[in-house]
Amino acid sequence: MSAETHSNTESGTITPLLEVKGLRIEGLSEKGWHEIVCGVDLQLKRGEVLGLIGESGAGKSTIGLASMGYTRDGCRITDGDIIFDGLELRTASEEKKRRLRGTRIAYVAQSAAAAFNPAHRLLDQFSEAPVDHGVLSRREAEKKGRDLYRSLDLPDPENIGERWPHQVSGGQLQRMMVAMAMACGPDLLVFDEPTTALDVTTQIEVLKTIKEVVTARQVAAIYITHDLAVVAQLADHLMVLRYGDLIEMNTTGQMLTAPQQDYTRALLDARTRHEKPPSEAAESGALLTINSVTAGYRNGPDILQDVSVSVTRGQTVAVVGESGSGKSTLARVITGLLPPRSGSIEFAGERLPPELAQRNKRQLREAQMIYQMPDVALNPRQRVRDIIGRPLSFYLGLSGKERERRIIELLEQIELSDRYIDRFPGELSGGEKQRICIARALAAEPDLIICDEVTSALDTIVAQAILNLLQRLQSELRLTYLFISHDLDTVASIADKVVVFYAGRIAEQGPKSAVFEPPFHPYTRLLLSSVPEMRQNWLEETLSTREAQAGIAREVKITERGCPFNERCPAVIPDICVSERPPVQTAASGHTFACQHSPKELAS
Amino acid sequence: MKEELISGKITRREFAQRLIALGIIGSSAGTLLTWADKAHAAKRGGRLRAGIAHGSTTDTLDPATYENGYMSKINYAIQNHLGEVDHTGNMFPELAESWDPQNGAKTWVFNLRRGVEFHNGKTLDSDDVIASFQHHMGETKSPAKSLLKQVSSIRKDGKYKVVFELTGGNADFPFVASDYHIAIKASKDGKINPTDGIGTGAYVLKEMEMGVRFFGTRNPNYFKPDRGWFNELEMLSIVDPTARSNALTTGEVDVIDRVDLKTAHLLARKSGIKVEETTGTKHYTFPMRTDTPPFDDNNVRMALKHAVNRDEIVEKVLFGHGVVGNDHPIAPSNPFHAATLPQRTYDPDKARFYAKKAGGSIKVQLSAADAAFPGAVDAAVLYKEHAAVAGIDIEVIREPSDGYWSNVWMKKPWGACYWGGRPTEDWMFSTAYMGGASWNDTFWKHDRFDKLLIQARAETDQNKRREMYYEMQQIVRDEGGVVVPMFANYVFGTTDKIEHGTLAGNWDLDGDKFHERWWYS
């Protein structure tokens, strides 16, 4: 069975392929069943892409799965119809639905790394559905797999299927999942946040694949995301959801240009770049100085090579780069979790002992850290009171009423009411959890806070609120931030100074204004151009740039020789860049970069 | 032997008279030749499979190391001794043809049976006997060594005569010389090979795995013509009582020893199975160390002796398979058992009286383990409850079975103990009641008793002897350090296809000679 033989191919434009009417779904929680999708209608014709947008908890994934006639454990459909190609999925037998899944409706999950079975080779997993459903023979399926890999521009399409999931990079894996979804030639694809967990550069690579599949093969698709800019590149129609309710539905163009609802506007607004006014508190003198630090794990290579950064008191220094570039390693070196192989760290004029165990309580207190995943950064078995209260009693010796008073004060500072004091992290939303993390850091009354990707796990609106909070706190408390992020957009809105990392080396650093204006280091340029913009056709335009063509679909590699970026650089000088270390140059605007090209050449 | 007797080598009358004179056998000379008893029509054939309660992987065939019932039964299957105990408890010659005490029972002459062949073809002679005895004398680990201390010399007087010189007169010497350790084995250059498994016995050892299985076939040249009926003999070591009775019920074996008393009545009810018992010298005791307070005070001992309900212990620990004891070790089956001595009974008032005399309340610990005897812990618990009525506080300590004999017995002030018993009064008293004897587990010393013991040993007048032994029993009963609540029966089970003559009570399973005495119907 393949797409071409379906009975309603000709009539597809008339009858919707998928029709959902009055869908109501309930979820089970501690407090019992409550509605998580409250009467949603949608229609999807063959060849159409529908974007479902909303924050977490909006019910978008639940709707996506329901359109396959599937509900997760702890969910149940209470009302409505789901009609796929004339078949009512709600009442259809489990066996009938099973036969549809994987053949006519396919699913692409958020994290390919989690959704591929680690125990089987990729091609085996590709072939499983077509062979199991009797659509293709094993040989045909494998051939089809290789063909798909090739047509989707995956590297080494003949052999990549022989690899195990963990042997393939995140972006490639995500693309292979798209290929897998296409194995039986489905009529409907459900994409469930397929790029959310990825770097911007990788996101482009995956979006490109999805776009190819959707447009070239004329399948209908539901694309679920919280990022308007991303879905705008693919969808014909957009549906905005919030708490299970439909907020607004329109064509993509209309939605971007003329949003009808406040909430939609807020979503759009959050994706617009907010320039931060330079910190007025910028004082002279470095709070933190990192002097040519080289570091690595156990017997491995140097993850950081000769890194020097200085952070001025009261300022925000952003460290940017793709995953694998060594940003988090830098944080570990500063906190003492990873003693450097060479180099030193000075804090407030005092040289910090390299090892955590050698640092005293004051030194530990002065620098605090906030993590990417608030879920795992908070002990799920401790109440908010204990989480925030511990640094208070540990560092400052507060107890009893005084401590309680201070906890409430801190909760106010992070804009939460004192009702939260007895809650467990499990009872908080993502944004609230991150606020608690901030409060915990503040409780220590630090000078420096290291923010490690603090917004990348959050929805856009929530992330924006957290950034605002951080900025407010900075001005109120004269805090200094070392802000680690892969998202240039975020960085732009908060940083005073930007350090661009690539493969454990500093590619470029300087005042934000200087880094975000030409002359660009080629890598900075790639990063900047990869940030999705809130307009249609941005994807096509970006893909046609030479940066994108050279730079995407490749991973960060640590090298000992030459410029690590040479493989991805559109301006590579073939012999020199491979063998020679790029010289560190200072541009007129006061920022430095490591490149063979002169500032002038790069300015163009 | 009947034939031999008639043929005139030794007249039956002569032989009997000699023995009667010595008090070795009583008036039962008429039943002397049990192994020639043809009252039953015994049949030859079949394989006898027995499940035996003991057996350990550390066992060896060396007679000096025999320590359990499994090796004892193998011992009697493959080897013979100078004399053999019959069903009346009397001793008569086995490999000896006759014996002759001289010099006030200080010199003993043993005439050996002629033409007896070992399994390896060698013919029995004096050298074999002497070498077999010497294995247990001098530098040896043999427990029989202390028995043979009284032997000052052994010499041969021709090929078939061995003469023992003793340090003092002993009318019971044939019993000593027939101790189960002293198996007669083939010698070479004056020495026996203790572990070769070669003897003169009714069965030839074929396979042996220690602690698991013995397999033997009938000795075609066995010197007792009317013994050893089975063609094959297999003995399995089955230590767990339940497993043993299961094996009998399911037909895996034909004979088991030491039937679990708890379920003996249930086993007997099964079709095709017989449960039988014999009363012997086996008794269970609670020896107190009379050299340790508070047991050095005879009032305490008497209080405790009156504080136990022997009937209930026999009923609940032996389930009726035994008789009550009278606080001395001489069994009703022993020749000089003092039947006229009043039976001690449970009397809390008397116990209280003695306790008061001893200075008020008595609070003691009683160590027990089922290694001491099966049900020892239960017996101790019952004792505790009985004594509590008399206001005596006994704390029962369950000791680990492992290492009981080396850690508890003769170490702890009061414990439980097992005695297989001895066929003669002298032997029993000398072993465990004479002052300074190495197994005197009560550390008791009584001058009058010790004097009587020496006198009685060499006394040949039966009546005088009887009087002396009666007095000794009374002394032990009233002044000794031992509580003897019961004599336990040997209880065993067989399929109903097994037949046998009158059972001997000296050991389990017809004197541990079931394999040569029984037959299939």
Add this chain to the structure above:
Amino acid sequence: MIHILKIVAQRIALGLLTLLVISLFITFGVELLPGDLAESILGQSATPETVRVFRAELGLDKPAHLRYLDWLAGMATGDMGVSLANKREISELVGIRLANTLFLGGFAAAIAVPLALLLGILAALYRNSFYDRAVNVFTLTSISFPEFFVAYILILFFAIKFGWFPGISNVSTELALGDKLYRTLLPAATLTLVVVAHMMRMTRAAIINLLASPYIEMARLKGIRPTRIILRHALPNALAPIVNVIALNLAYLVVGVVIVEVVFVYPGLGQLLVDSVSKRDVPVVQACSMIFASVYILLNLSADVISIITNPRLLHPR
């Protein structure tokens, strides 16, 4: 591959170290026990004199540490020594017993492991159904009875009432395989009942634990049949914990069966070890302990290796 070899080599080295520590522990543990072989064998009939002679004959008059060193030197050259009690070569003494023990353990494992996997997989597949609960209750009940009790119950029914099987497992070397299997079926069944619950519960739990993972949801959304999801998607990833539990239970089948051996009169190694401890036959105790410990270490090692082999992340690093 080199990765695995390295781990195996490391584990074997650690295992040898463990064995050394155990041998020390055992020697001096037995040494600390009151009494020695001479006293134990002579039992009630020990006198100071006979004990002295016996000790000299056994070499027990030498200090314990010298005897230990002798033993160690012997072991290093593959010589396990002779039993103190009966002077037999330990290798020979232990050999037959070990074969018996492994036979019974292997037989029980051959029933128990597939059965546990099957029951566990079915329970995972039909979780919270009546079947699931029934199996759960049954297996819990079976492990909550003492082993000897389970054995007696089996004997009651299958040996005494129905007479299908013998009440004791009287095996000797000359028995044919079929006969041997027939005679050891009841002890093997007893052991099966004892170990199956643990393995089955772990199988069920490990599989159910994975059922919430995204790749299982993915498989469901690919329309894969439930049986195949369990067998092909959940089971391979659940193998590591399952194999670990299986290894522990297999070790138990070899090491922990003393009581079953006693009840069925099965001449295994456990019985030999208990006998030898009670008789203080140190070399035999040592040999048995070394064998048991090695079995344990080897099984754990194999579990680790299987965990690695079934985990492509470890087997095929990037």
Add this chain to the structure above:
Amino acid sequence: MPMSNLFKEFLSAPLTAKFGMLVIFGYAVISIFAPLIAPYGETEILGGAYELWGDKYLLGTDNLGRDMLSRLIYGARNTIGIALLITVLAFLLGSITGMIAATVGGWTDQILGRIVDVLMSIPSLIFALLVLSIFGTAMPYLISVIAILDSTRVFRLARATAMNVAVMDFVEVARLRGERLGWITVKEILPNITAPLLAEFGLRFCFVFLFISALSFLGLGIQPPTADWGSMVRDNSTLITYDDITPLLPAGAIALLTVAVNFVVDWMLHKSSGLKDVS
């Protein structure tokens, strides 16, 4: 938690868990009020051996003529008390060392791991036999030996699960704060590994009975005349092959408790895993 909440929890539990809780509650009542409930004394010798079930002795008497029902009731108290004590000790020892091994790592982990390896590779009956024969079978030794042996299993579990928690960011936060080992293990890790430990507790608790019973097979169990179910099974086990169900009573009492405890544990596990999903 107030009583009414407990009751609500109880009502919301599935049938199996309800059954389990009722059984445990019943056992607890019996254990606590044993002297009030039992018709006769624990060690009182009343009648003949093995008297039949009847009005006087509801479940008959044992081999010494003690009332079976009273022994069972007192047995609950002794058996559960001792097993609980042993299991708690084993869990304290095993989980603390396990968590330390997982948190500290390095040499500490290696040394603890090797010690546990050694203990686990010695057959436990032999280990108990050795130690109890050396030190005697007094209750404190018995309890510590079984607790130590059991703690090795707990160690492995605690270490494995604590490893997973120790790599979490919130543990790193505590480390960065400068917290000591005690805080990290007890306050940060322990609350997060209680679920698997709890599951193990259910089984371990029951295995303790069995181990005591196995020890009584070697004569190393609990001192008489104390009634404990394990020894009661052992003492009367021979009867089972004669169709007498007396030994089934203590064995059934153990089995019922095992099943009940595990029902409750299963439910609690289910609940705590449910919590995790929400977070």
